[in-house]
Amino acid sequence: MFDSAVDSLVALRDSLGAELLIVARHLAECKGRIVFTGMGKSGIAARKMAATFASLGKPALFLHAADAAHGDLGKMCGGDVLVAISVSGETRSILPLLHYARDSGILSVAMTARLDSSLARQADYVLELPVGHEGGPIASVPMASTVATITLGDALAALVANRNSFSASDLAVLHPGGRIGQKLRPVRLLMHAGARLPLVASDAPGSVVVDEITSKGFGITGVVDAASGELIGVVSDGDLRRNLARIGTVDATTLMNPHPVTLLPHETADHALDLARAHRITAIFVTDPASAAPVGLVDLQDLLRVSID
Missing domain, CATH: 3.10.580.10 (CBS-domain)
Structure with a gap:
């Protein structure tokens, strides 16, 4: 499992190019909220990304794809950016969010391992996830791909925080509780x-x-x-x-x-x-x-x- 996760991260690092910087710029300049969505393990990764971006001063939320299809699409509006995550790129419940984003003029970013997938074809920008062995006893259970997905989200968050000159004092304001907040108290x-x-x-x-x-x-x-x-x-x-x-x-x-x-x-x-x-x-x-x-x-x-x- 560890070797598969490491291989996945190495492949991710080696595949990243200018698209990552372009997406980071759009996220940094986003005037609305960054909306993350995904199903299953990708949904868990999306929740983590939303929490990380919010802690770094960028308004962000997780939108469950199933809830979106039953009325919660209205949580997205002009000025937002949609980040949709699906390793296969064919998660059916996510596609309506991409259609709505395109019709509403909302910028969309896909994170997927398949550049020829339905998700990739609908999005404005695509960040490619690595394809490899998941590392578990059953090859189809998401493990290494989840590690790579979360790491890609963290890389984006770091780039956005750096571009927006986010500082330790800013973190102290947004994180007054816990050990982090205590250590950053003036x-x-x-x-x-x-x-x-x-x-x-x-x-x-x-x-x-x-x-x-x-x-x-x-x-x-x-x-x-x-x-x-x-x-x-x-x-x-x-x-x-x-x-x-x-x-x-x-x-x-x-x-x-x-x-x-x-x-x-x-x-x-x-x-x-x-x-x-x-x-x-x-x-x-x-x-x-x-x-x-x-x-x-x-x-x-x-x-x-x-x-x-």
Whole structure:
């Protein structure tokens, strides 16, 4: 089964040409919805494609061919694009959708393994699926062809997302739930702010720095310029230990690291966790993009909780 699936994907990759890019352009520029249809395993693949395109910001739906023949053809309208999937290209229940699309001026795309099939002849564009052994104990049971069909749909989705400059922030808006949504949350929604924010002035005595770090409980404090409010450094527990012998005779400017790692409010929790791991730190200040003033602090434990949840 695995070998048949791999062979099917290799054949698909080697057969794709300019038609794929043309179809991707039409889907990217679609002003209505992308309507996917299919029966059986092809219908399951069509459902998956509709879900993937919708998650990437393109309005999409799955239209069951049998329901379409009993009144649901009205779900398609001008400006839509129809993507019809049938490996044989002769699934009778799908053909009325192609006829309706042609009569209504709706662009149609066929995914099929037979370029001489009824489906291919009716469609405006055809994306060819590979012909080969399905890999199962009974050759006619769709297996490898289903893998190839779903992969072709994913390739189209990736091309459309790239053409429409779909970004991680766009995905966060459309996918607020689950682990993906949590990892893509902006740090402004996770950060500690206000009275919880550990900050001292640049001329604060060492004893004040110790009290601020101890009372706020993050193992760090920011050091701000008294005039501008800009974050000019940070003092960590490690900085205190390294200067323990002279802590009573120095100020925050002497104790601080003048090159702190910082984040902007719109940056993601996932990016913040990568920074924390790369620099081996447990907290990162969030600064205002205009003034460089500290507006929040994200803690490693909060970032790990988001990542795991």
